[in-house]
Amino acid sequence: MTILMYDLVGKDASRPFSPHCWKTTMALAHKGLDYERVPTRFLDVPAVEGGASKTIPVIRDGETILSDSFAIALYLEKTYPDRPSLFGGPGGEAMARFVERWSQATIHPYVSIVAVVDINAMQDDENTKYFRASREANFKKTLEEVTAGREAGLAAFRTSLAPLRSMLSYQPFIGGETPLFADYIVFGAFQWGRIVSSYPLLEKGDPVLDWFERCLDLHEGLGREVAAA
Amino acid sequence: MTILMYDLVGKDASRPFSPHCWKTTMALAHKGLDYERVPTRFLDVPAVEGGASKTIPVIRDGETILSDSFAIALYLEKTYPDRPSLFGGPGGEAMARFVERWSQATIHPYVSIVAVVDINAMQDDENTKYFRASREANFKKTLEEVTAGREAGLAAFRTSLAPLRSMLSYQPFIGGETPLFADYIVFGAFQWGRIVSSYPLLEKGDPVLDWFERCLDLHEGLGREVAAA
Known part of the structure; x- marks a missing residue:
């Protein structure tokens, strides 16, 4: 079904x-x-x-x-236990939670800063009103003021990816030789950034960008079905 | 054997x-x-x-x-595959590498700053000479100048533990309900700090400290066999 x-x-x-x-x-x-x-x-x-x-x-x-x-x-x-595993066993299930909390603490706040104005511009009138009001209440700033901080935060953001970057010198995916749900957790954050904004989160030559491109290739290029902003 | x-x-x-x-x-x-x-x-x-x-x-x-x-x-x-697993399967093995790189990038640099003077004081004359020369060459500062920065870095260090802290609201160990090697990776860094220095890396009430105490209890209190500095 x-x-x-x-x-x-x-x-x-x-x-x-x-x-x-x-x-x-x-x-x-x-x-x-x-x-x-x-x-x-x-x-x-x-x-x-x-x-x-x-x-x-x-x-x-x-x-x-x-x-x-x-x-x-x-x-x-x-x-669906007979289908390819998303976790690679109980240890992978537990540690995917750590990866999730890392991604949420490290990547999400900065992508929000980068992209709130762009996300707002993607909505219809009614949803724009909702999005702006709710996000400005969270940030206690206008969306434009939030995004004005993105240049100042870029270098620190890229540095904060050090654990992922360093890990990629050992193996091609967070899941090891092949991707697991932990890869999709981090992929989701960068795919969000890619689709909503043309701002370059990652530099050419960064192993994190190479990993992201490998993730975009997965499942017959599923992630590429939506073009970058 | x-x-x-x-x-x-x-x-x-x-x-x-x-x-x-x-x-x-x-x-x-x-x-x-x-x-x-x-x-x-x-x-x-x-x-x-x-x-x-x-x-x-x-x-x-x-x-x-x-x-x-x-x-x-x-x-x-x-x-020793018949003994308790250190990784909980291939996913846990792969993601333990991510935990290792996170620990190395997040915890080790700050514990070094906190403790280099104390570590030096634990060595005999000959080893003190070696330790001071090699570490001062790495830091391009005297050990005392390095450790002078520890107060200024404390708040940021504690904040940087957010992914671990947040994960601990879901499960008692990085390995899930019971510890895995990923726990020992991060435990090692805090145990190093505990044994070499009396400087309070973690605040009372921090879930990370509670987790560390749980780790000290493991294997019949193995970690507690060496008293805190």
């Missing part, structure tokens, strides 16, 4: 951009499952599957409705 | 302090193997097992001589 995957978009339904939704899309592709992406705007989220979650991704797999990209990955691993 | 484990000490042979040696000691205990720690000073390292390595830990297991804490953990996992 086809799994429904509620996927965040702006005005253009063909450009899903949420980092967390991309984690789930890659996880579904990794498992080789049939899925259908349901384009969902910010203001549509509360009505998804009768109010299943305040955030997406949400999936419906038969009678099962589930939110949260990590919880969905755990569910897919348990429900 | 008893495994020999060459373990870095200063003047006091009963106070092994190297972060990397502690990783190996904990890994040997985790596997429930018989081992004997061979107290080794900095200047003794080049002669260990006929010049097997420029650094310790080095282990001798029968005819096998091996250096590098991560390589030793991989060897123990492969050689």
